[in-house]
Amino acid sequence: QERTVTGRVTSAEDGSGLPGVNVVLKGTTNGTVTDVNGSYTLKVPAEGGILMVTFIGLTTQEIEIGSRNTVDVAMAADTKQLTEVVVTAFGIEKDKKSLGYAVQDVNGSQLTTARESNIVNSLSGRVAGVQITNGSGSVGSSSRIVLRGASSLTGNNQPLFVVDGIPINNNNYATGIGNTVVNGNGGADRQNGAADINPDDVESVTVLPGPNAAALYGSRASNGVILITTKSGRGTKGIGISVNSSATFERPLRLPSYQNSYGGGYNNKYYRWIDGTTGSGGEDESWGPALDKGLEFVQWDSFDGQPRPWVSHPDNIKDFFETGKTFQNNIALSGGNDKADFRLSLSNFDQKGIIPNNDLKRYTIAVNTGLNITDKFRAEVSANYIKSSSDNITGGGYDNNNPMQQFTWFQRNVDVQKLKDYANLPLAPEGTSAAGTPINWNTNFNNNPYWVLYNNTQGFDKDRLIGNVRLTYEFTDWLSLAVRTGTDFFTDLAVSKRAHGSNDYPNGNYQEIDRTWYEVNSDFLLTLNKEVMTDLKVVASIGGNNMRQVHDRTTAEAPELEIPGVYNLDNSRVAVDVETFAEQKEIHSLYGNVELNFRDYLFLTVTGRNDWSSTLPKNNNSYFYPSFALSADVTSILGLQSETLSYAKVRGGWAQVGADTDPYKLVNVYSFFDPWGGSLITPTVGNTLLNPNLKPEISSSYEFGTELGLFSNKINFTATYYNKKSTDQIVPVSISGASGYTSFQVNAGEMTNKGIELSLSGTALKASNGFSWDISANFTRNRNEVVKLAPGLEALQLSSYWNAQIIAQRGQPYGVIYGTDYLRDPQGNIVHVNGLPQRDPSGNKTLGDANPDWLAGLNNTFSFKGLSLNVLVDAKIGGEVYSMTNAWGRYSGILEETLIGRETGIIGKGVKQAGTDENGDPVYVPNDVSVSAMSYNHAAFGNTVVAGSVFDASYIKLRQVSIGYTLPTSLLAKTPFKKVTFSVIGRNLALLYSKAPHIDPETGFTNSNGNLGLEHAQTPSTRSMGFNLNFTL
Amino acid sequence: CTGDFEEVNENPNGPVVIPSHLHLPAMIEQTADIVYDMFNSGDMGETWIQHWAKVQYNEEERYNPRVTSINNWWDQLYARPLMDSKKMYLAAIDEQNNVTKGVALIWQTYVFSLLTDTFGDVPYSGALQAEEGKTLPMYDKQEDIYPAMVDSLEAAVGYLAGPGTLPAAQDILYGGDVAKWEKFANSLRVRLLMRMSGKVDVGAELQAIVNGGAIFSSNADNSQLNYRETNPNANPVWNNVVFTNRLEWRINETLVTLMDGLSDPRLPVYAQPNDGGEIRGAAPGINNPTVNGYDYANTSMLGEYFLRPNTPGVFMDYAELNFLLAEAAKRSLIGGGDATAASYYNAGVTASFDTFKGFKNEDGSVVNLVPADYLAIPAVAYDAANGLNKIYTQKYIALYFQGIEAFSEWRRTKVPALSPAIDPIGINQIPSRYIYPSNEQTLNATNYQTAVDNMKGDLLTSKVWWME
Structure with missing residues (x-):
C-alpha cells in the first residue's frame, strides 16, 4: 500500500519556495527534487517513514511523516560551520567532518565586495597557511601565493588552481623586449593565470593547504590546491538577475621620503647643465x-x-602619478527548475593604472548549465571565456622603461609638469x-619618462577558454559514474615597441611573442556509496585521468626598425630574429579512494594514485603515491553534550606525492645562437647538462589537528600542525662551469616545512537589538629548512641582483639574502679607512632571510540592521628585504636621510684602525674622520655593500575596510528589486607598521622564487578606495 | 597506455647531434663576444693597464671587480666555446675529419690560454667532463698547463694535414683556408712560449717554429673575427658604448702622455678630440672623476675606428707576433741578435700602423699613417741598448683595444712602468690576475682550495706562474 505525500519546501528566511531541494525517504533510493515553486510529490509507504530534506548550505532536516499527507518544510541556512560540505573533485560533496586534513573556505561574497584585480590578492589575511605577496602596484602585476612554505628548490612552489574540477594554468608570462623572464633588470610583469578568474563568478574558494588531495588532482597538488567553484543556477528560485558594479580609485600607498633642500649635481657651490x-x-x-x-x-x-x-619641486614625483581608476561591472542571469538550471554572466573589468598610459581590460563570459536528462542521468557544461588585453604595462626593474628607476636618480629641482x-x-x-x-x-x-610611457609600450591580447563537460549517471542509488573532459586553452600575443631614440634601442625595436597553450583533462570516476553493514558506510571510487599539455611559442624580433614608428616585423632594417619553441607532455593516471564512515563519527580515508608521465625515462615513468587520513568526532564518540564544548574533532593524516618534471629534461639538444650574417645557423651547447636517469620527486607529509566548536558553535577554533619533507627533487644544481656545464639536472636535495596554522572565528557579540560583531582570525607559522642539496653542494643560487644573491643554502631557510658586508672589527663595528666605511674583502655573507617568521590576519565584521562594517588587518612579521630603492636613493642623494652632514660632513659610526698590537693584530679606535656626505653615502650605499640596504620586511597592513548598507526588504517590496546593497570600500588603506624605510615591504619583481626578498623601483603598491553597488532582481 | 610517450617527449626545439663543422660559427663568435665584453676586457683589462679610464662607474677600474663579470668570464668560456670545441673535436673523430679536429683543438687551446692567463691555475686536464660524470674538476697548475697547451697546438698542426675538409661557409675566421689556421696555431705557440720564457728554456722550440715559416706573414693572416655592420653580429664594444650609450670609457691620461711623448700618429686614431678639440685622457682610477676634473666633456672618447659595429675582434695579430719575435731575438731565444730584433720590431710597428690604413673617418678623412717617419724618431727607433724596453713599449701601444692580451703582456713585461690607480679600493697595486669566480668556492670547494694553496692565495695580487 502506498500513499502520496505532497508539500512545499520554503526558505525559513523569507518564506519563498526553494526549488531543487532533495526530498528522499530515508533509507531508500526513493526521492524527488522540488520544483520551481518549492513543491514536491513523493510516493511513500502507507505508514511511517522519515523524509530527508537536503540542500547545500542549508541544514538537513529529517521529518517523521507519521500519518500526514502534507509535509511542508522550512529550511534554514546551515550555520554550523564545522559540518559544512566541501566540494572536491568531480563536484563530490563531502561533509567537512569526514576530512582528515585541513580545509578552509572563503565565500565568494568576501571576494566581491571590495575587489582586487587579482583574485589571489583577495585571499590575503583570510586563510591560515597562506602567504601572498603582491609584487607591485602596476596594473596586471603578479602575486605569489604559497601554502605551507616552499617545498621545491626550483619548481614554482605555488598551489594548483582548479576551476570546477579542471586544473588551470597559473603561470605569468612576461612581456618586454629581451625579457622572457621578468626580474630586477627589466621586463613588464604580467598577472598570474588565476587572475583571469572573475570574482563575480566565484561561488566559493576552498583552500587545501596540504597534499592529501593529490590522489584526485595529481602531483601538482603537492603544493596544495586552490579550488574555485563557479556559481551555477542550481537552487535558483525562478529567473534571477544580479548586478554588481564597482568603481575604485587608486593612489600610491607609499612613496619614498625625498629630501627637498639640494638640487642636482656633484658640487654644493654651483650647478652646470650640460x-x-x-x-x-x-x-x-x-x-x-x-x-x-x-x-x-x-x-x-x-x-x-x-x-x-x-x-625645489617637493611634489614632483608624487605629481607624476595619476589617480588609477578601476571599474568592474557584472550582470548575471540565472534560473533553474527540476529539469535544468543555468547561469549566464557577463563581466567587464577596466583599469587605468597610477602610471600614465597603463591599462588592463578584461571581458568575461561565464556559462554554467545543468540538465537532468533523466532521473539518473545528468549533464553539465561550464565555460569561462576571458578576453584580456592591455595597451601598455610599464616595465619594472633597472630599465629605461621603468619611470620609477629614473626617479631613484631624480632631482628635486626638476619640474615634472614640464616633462609631461x-x-x-x-x-x-x-x-x-x-x-x-x-x-x-x-x-x-634616460629618455623623458612621459615620452617613454607613450612610445615604448608593451601590451598584450589574450583569449582564454576554461571549460568542461560532465556527464553523471546513477546506476543505482549507491553506484554512479561520472565522465568529464575539460580544457584550459589560451592564445596570447604580447607586443613590445621601442621607438627610435630610446636610449637602449636607438634605432627602435619591435617584438612579438605569440603563445598558444592548452591542457586537456579527460577523466572518469566510478563511485560506490553504500552502507555495507550496520553503522558502516563506505564510499569507494576508482578513476582515471588523461592529461595532455601543449605549449607553443614564437618570438619574433625586429632588432632595429627602418621607418620610425612602424611596428611591423617587415620594417626591420636587419635580419628578423625568430625563435620558435614547442613542448608537450602527457600524464596517464589511475586512482582509487576508499572512505569508511563508522556511525558518522569516525572516518578513515585511504587513497592511492599511479601516474605515468611522458617526461620521465621509460623505466622510471610510473610512480604510485598513497595517503590516508583519519577523522573523529570526539563529542559524538564520547556522547558529550556540552554547551561549552559543542563539537570536537581530531584529525590526522599522512600523504605521499610523487611528481614528474618538465618536458625534455632527459636528453641535451643544441640550441641556436644568433645566426651569423642572418643566414648561417649557429648551434651551440646548452649550459644545463640533462640527465636520462631521472626519477620521480617524492614529498611526504603528515599533519594532525583539531576543530573545536565552543558555546553552541558560536566560536570555532581550528589548529593544525604539519610536517612536510620533499626529497629527490629534480633540480638543475649548479656545478663548476669548468666541467663544461654550469648546471646538472639531478634528483637531489631535501627540504622540510614544519608549521602550525590556527584559526578562530565566531561571534564576539550579538545584541538583542540586532547588533553583531563577528571575528575571524588566523595565524600561520612556517619553518622551512633546506636540509641538503646535491652532494658537495652548499648553496644553490636562485637569482642575483647587483652584489646580492638569493640562495638556497644548506641548513638555512629557502631564499636567504647573501651578499657583501661592511668590513667589521671583532665587535662588529664597521671599519672606516680615511673616514669611509670599507667592504669586507673576505667574501659574501648571509645577510637576511626572505621568509617571514609568522603571518596573521584579523577580520572583524560589525553588523547592525542593514549596515555592515568589515575591517581586515593582516600582518607579516619577520623576514628581510634587500632594497635597491634605498641603496641607490642614498647613493644618489635624493632620499631624506642624505641631508645629514651635507654642510658639516659625516663622521661614520664605527671604528678605524690605529696601528697593530704586539701580536700584529689591528687595534681599532672610534672613527673620528669626517668626510663629505656624498663620499660617505657613495661608499656606504649603492651596490658595493649589500648589508647597508637589507631591512626588516615586517609589516601590518590595513588590508580592507568596507561599509555596506543593504536596503530594508520593506522598502523594496513594491519595486522589482529583491536586494540592494551599497558599499564604500577600501583596499590596502594603510601600512600600519613597517620597519623598512621608503618602501612597501610587500614586494617582488614577479611571483617567481628568485624574486623573493628583492626590491627595486617597483611601481608603488596602491591604496584603493571606491564604491560597490549590488542588486538582484 | 604509454606507447607514444617517447614521441611526446622528443624535444622538437633543437638537434641532438650535429656535424663537426656546424660548431664553428657559434664557437668563434661567442669567444669574441666574451673577449670583447666591456666588463671584462674593458673594465678588467684596458683600464687596469691604463689604456682606458672611466669617467663614471669606475669601481672596477679601481680594483674592485664585479663578481658577476668574473663569473661570466669563467662560465661562458668553459661552458660555451670550450664545450663547443670539445663536441666539435669528438664529432670530427667520428667523421674521421682530421682538419676540423685540428681546428677544434687550436680553438680549445686559445680559449684555455685566456683562462689560465687571467686566473692562473685552472681546470684543464680534468675540465669539460661533466658528461662523464665528473662535476668537480681538479685544477692544474699553470706550469703544467702551459707545456700541455703548446703540445696541443703542435698536435693540432699535425691534424690539419688531413685527411678531412673544412667548409668555407662555417669557418667565419679564415673562410676554410687551412694554411691560415696552421699559421695561427704556430703564432699562438710563439705567444705561449714567450709567456713561459721567463721560466723555461723555449729557445729551440721557438727557433723551429720560425724556421718552419708557417707563421703570420701579414695582417691578412690575423686571427680576428670580422664583426658585421649590424646586430646581432656587431662588436660588443660598439653595442656597449655606442648602441646603449655607455660612454664612460675614455682614453687614459697615461697612454696619452706616453704617445704624445713619442709623437705617435696613432693617437688620433685611438681617441677622439674632447669638447675642447684636443685629445685629453682621463686620470687612472680616480674617485668621483667628474668632480675631480675628468668628465664626459673634457676627456676623449675612444677612436672612431674602435667604435664601429664591424670593428674586428682580434684574437692575435701580426704586429704582436713581430714584437714577440723581436723580443725573442733580443733575448737570444732565437738567432739573429739585434739586427733580427730590429727587423721584427720595425715590422711590428708597421703592421700596427697598417691596421688602420685606409680607414675612413666620419668626416671623410682617411687614415694614412706613415710608419717610416715614426720609426725615424729617435725615441722610437730601435736601439740595442734599450731594445727590450722599446719592444715592450711598442707592443703595449699596439695592443690597444685587445684588453685581455694587453693585460697579460704588461704583467709579464711591466713596461711601461705604471703607477696604480689614484684612488684604489682594497689593494694598492695593479692586479696580477682575476680572483676566482665566487661559485668555485661553493661548487668546487676542495679543488678550489688546492689551487688557492698552490697560488698562495686567491687575491687580485696573487701572481700567476709565468709572472713570478
Whole structure:
C-alpha cells in the first residue's frame, strides 16, 4: 500500500519556495527534487517513514511523516560551520567532518565586495597557511601565493588552481623586449593565470593547504590546491538577475621620503647643465647646491639659455602619478527548475593604472548549465571565456622603461609638469642617448619618462577558454559514474615597441611573442556509496585521468626598425630574429579512494594514485603515491553534550606525492645562437647538462589537528600542525662551469616545512537589538629548512641582483639574502679607512632571510540592521628585504636621510684602525674622520655593500575596510528589486607598521622564487578606495 | 597506455647531434663576444693597464671587480666555446675529419690560454667532463698547463694535414683556408712560449717554429673575427658604448702622455678630440672623476675606428707576433741578435700602423699613417741598448683595444712602468690576475682550495706562474 505525500519546501528566511531541494525517504533510493515553486510529490509507504530534506548550505532536516499527507518544510541556512560540505573533485560533496586534513573556505561574497584585480590578492589575511605577496602596484602585476612554505628548490612552489574540477594554468608570462623572464633588470610583469578568474563568478574558494588531495588532482597538488567553484543556477528560485558594479580609485600607498633642500649635481657651490652632446651630462645625482635660496642656474628647461631660479619641486614625483581608476561591472542571469538550471554572466573589468598610459581590460563570459536528462542521468557544461588585453604595462626593474628607476636618480629641482608636456619640448641633441626624443632632465641616461610611457609600450591580447563537460549517471542509488573532459586553452600575443631614440634601442625595436597553450583533462570516476553493514558506510571510487599539455611559442624580433614608428616585423632594417619553441607532455593516471564512515563519527580515508608521465625515462615513468587520513568526532564518540564544548574533532593524516618534471629534461639538444650574417645557423651547447636517469620527486607529509566548536558553535577554533619533507627533487644544481656545464639536472636535495596554522572565528557579540560583531582570525607559522642539496653542494643560487644573491643554502631557510658586508672589527663595528666605511674583502655573507617568521590576519565584521562594517588587518612579521630603492636613493642623494652632514660632513659610526698590537693584530679606535656626505653615502650605499640596504620586511597592513548598507526588504517590496546593497570600500588603506624605510615591504619583481626578498623601483603598491553597488532582481 | 610517450617527449626545439663543422660559427663568435665584453676586457683589462679610464662607474677600474663579470668570464668560456670545441673535436673523430679536429683543438687551446692567463691555475686536464660524470674538476697548475697547451697546438698542426675538409661557409675566421689556421696555431705557440720564457728554456722550440715559416706573414693572416655592420653580429664594444650609450670609457691620461711623448700618429686614431678639440685622457682610477676634473666633456672618447659595429675582434695579430719575435731575438731565444730584433720590431710597428690604413673617418678623412717617419724618431727607433724596453713599449701601444692580451703582456713585461690607480679600493697595486669566480668556492670547494694553496692565495695580487 502506498500513499502520496505532497508539500512545499520554503526558505525559513523569507518564506519563498526553494526549488531543487532533495526530498528522499530515508533509507531508500526513493526521492524527488522540488520544483520551481518549492513543491514536491513523493510516493511513500502507507505508514511511517522519515523524509530527508537536503540542500547545500542549508541544514538537513529529517521529518517523521507519521500519518500526514502534507509535509511542508522550512529550511534554514546551515550555520554550523564545522559540518559544512566541501566540494572536491568531480563536484563530490563531502561533509567537512569526514576530512582528515585541513580545509578552509572563503565565500565568494568576501571576494566581491571590495575587489582586487587579482583574485589571489583577495585571499590575503583570510586563510591560515597562506602567504601572498603582491609584487607591485602596476596594473596586471603578479602575486605569489604559497601554502605551507616552499617545498621545491626550483619548481614554482605555488598551489594548483582548479576551476570546477579542471586544473588551470597559473603561470605569468612576461612581456618586454629581451625579457622572457621578468626580474630586477627589466621586463613588464604580467598577472598570474588565476587572475583571469572573475570574482563575480566565484561561488566559493576552498583552500587545501596540504597534499592529501593529490590522489584526485595529481602531483601538482603537492603544493596544495586552490579550488574555485563557479556559481551555477542550481537552487535558483525562478529567473534571477544580479548586478554588481564597482568603481575604485587608486593612489600610491607609499612613496619614498625625498629630501627637498639640494638640487642636482656633484658640487654644493654651483650647478652646470650640460646638454649631453659627446656623452656629457651624466650628472644624475643630487649633491648639488641648496635649493630655494635665491640661486639661479641654467637648467635642462632653460630653453632660452638663461639661468632660471634654483627651486625645489617637493611634489614632483608624487605629481607624476595619476589617480588609477578601476571599474568592474557584472550582470548575471540565472534560473533553474527540476529539469535544468543555468547561469549566464557577463563581466567587464577596466583599469587605468597610477602610471600614465597603463591599462588592463578584461571581458568575461561565464556559462554554467545543468540538465537532468533523466532521473539518473545528468549533464553539465561550464565555460569561462576571458578576453584580456592591455595597451601598455610599464616595465619594472633597472630599465629605461621603468619611470620609477629614473626617479631613484631624480632631482628635486626638476619640474615634472614640464616633462609631461613632452610633445612640445625641444629634442635632445645628437650625441646624447636621448637624441631625437623630447629633452629630459638628464639626457644621458634616460629618455623623458612621459615620452617613454607613450612610445615604448608593451601590451598584450589574450583569449582564454576554461571549460568542461560532465556527464553523471546513477546506476543505482549507491553506484554512479561520472565522465568529464575539460580544457584550459589560451592564445596570447604580447607586443613590445621601442621607438627610435630610446636610449637602449636607438634605432627602435619591435617584438612579438605569440603563445598558444592548452591542457586537456579527460577523466572518469566510478563511485560506490553504500552502507555495507550496520553503522558502516563506505564510499569507494576508482578513476582515471588523461592529461595532455601543449605549449607553443614564437618570438619574433625586429632588432632595429627602418621607418620610425612602424611596428611591423617587415620594417626591420636587419635580419628578423625568430625563435620558435614547442613542448608537450602527457600524464596517464589511475586512482582509487576508499572512505569508511563508522556511525558518522569516525572516518578513515585511504587513497592511492599511479601516474605515468611522458617526461620521465621509460623505466622510471610510473610512480604510485598513497595517503590516508583519519577523522573523529570526539563529542559524538564520547556522547558529550556540552554547551561549552559543542563539537570536537581530531584529525590526522599522512600523504605521499610523487611528481614528474618538465618536458625534455632527459636528453641535451643544441640550441641556436644568433645566426651569423642572418643566414648561417649557429648551434651551440646548452649550459644545463640533462640527465636520462631521472626519477620521480617524492614529498611526504603528515599533519594532525583539531576543530573545536565552543558555546553552541558560536566560536570555532581550528589548529593544525604539519610536517612536510620533499626529497629527490629534480633540480638543475649548479656545478663548476669548468666541467663544461654550469648546471646538472639531478634528483637531489631535501627540504622540510614544519608549521602550525590556527584559526578562530565566531561571534564576539550579538545584541538583542540586532547588533553583531563577528571575528575571524588566523595565524600561520612556517619553518622551512633546506636540509641538503646535491652532494658537495652548499648553496644553490636562485637569482642575483647587483652584489646580492638569493640562495638556497644548506641548513638555512629557502631564499636567504647573501651578499657583501661592511668590513667589521671583532665587535662588529664597521671599519672606516680615511673616514669611509670599507667592504669586507673576505667574501659574501648571509645577510637576511626572505621568509617571514609568522603571518596573521584579523577580520572583524560589525553588523547592525542593514549596515555592515568589515575591517581586515593582516600582518607579516619577520623576514628581510634587500632594497635597491634605498641603496641607490642614498647613493644618489635624493632620499631624506642624505641631508645629514651635507654642510658639516659625516663622521661614520664605527671604528678605524690605529696601528697593530704586539701580536700584529689591528687595534681599532672610534672613527673620528669626517668626510663629505656624498663620499660617505657613495661608499656606504649603492651596490658595493649589500648589508647597508637589507631591512626588516615586517609589516601590518590595513588590508580592507568596507561599509555596506543593504536596503530594508520593506522598502523594496513594491519595486522589482529583491536586494540592494551599497558599499564604500577600501583596499590596502594603510601600512600600519613597517620597519623598512621608503618602501612597501610587500614586494617582488614577479611571483617567481628568485624574486623573493628583492626590491627595486617597483611601481608603488596602491591604496584603493571606491564604491560597490549590488542588486538582484 | 604509454606507447607514444617517447614521441611526446622528443624535444622538437633543437638537434641532438650535429656535424663537426656546424660548431664553428657559434664557437668563434661567442669567444669574441666574451673577449670583447666591456666588463671584462674593458673594465678588467684596458683600464687596469691604463689604456682606458672611466669617467663614471669606475669601481672596477679601481680594483674592485664585479663578481658577476668574473663569473661570466669563467662560465661562458668553459661552458660555451670550450664545450663547443670539445663536441666539435669528438664529432670530427667520428667523421674521421682530421682538419676540423685540428681546428677544434687550436680553438680549445686559445680559449684555455685566456683562462689560465687571467686566473692562473685552472681546470684543464680534468675540465669539460661533466658528461662523464665528473662535476668537480681538479685544477692544474699553470706550469703544467702551459707545456700541455703548446703540445696541443703542435698536435693540432699535425691534424690539419688531413685527411678531412673544412667548409668555407662555417669557418667565419679564415673562410676554410687551412694554411691560415696552421699559421695561427704556430703564432699562438710563439705567444705561449714567450709567456713561459721567463721560466723555461723555449729557445729551440721557438727557433723551429720560425724556421718552419708557417707563421703570420701579414695582417691578412690575423686571427680576428670580422664583426658585421649590424646586430646581432656587431662588436660588443660598439653595442656597449655606442648602441646603449655607455660612454664612460675614455682614453687614459697615461697612454696619452706616453704617445704624445713619442709623437705617435696613432693617437688620433685611438681617441677622439674632447669638447675642447684636443685629445685629453682621463686620470687612472680616480674617485668621483667628474668632480675631480675628468668628465664626459673634457676627456676623449675612444677612436672612431674602435667604435664601429664591424670593428674586428682580434684574437692575435701580426704586429704582436713581430714584437714577440723581436723580443725573442733580443733575448737570444732565437738567432739573429739585434739586427733580427730590429727587423721584427720595425715590422711590428708597421703592421700596427697598417691596421688602420685606409680607414675612413666620419668626416671623410682617411687614415694614412706613415710608419717610416715614426720609426725615424729617435725615441722610437730601435736601439740595442734599450731594445727590450722599446719592444715592450711598442707592443703595449699596439695592443690597444685587445684588453685581455694587453693585460697579460704588461704583467709579464711591466713596461711601461705604471703607477696604480689614484684612488684604489682594497689593494694598492695593479692586479696580477682575476680572483676566482665566487661559485668555485661553493661548487668546487676542495679543488678550489688546492689551487688557492698552490697560488698562495686567491687575491687580485696573487701572481700567476709565468709572472713570478
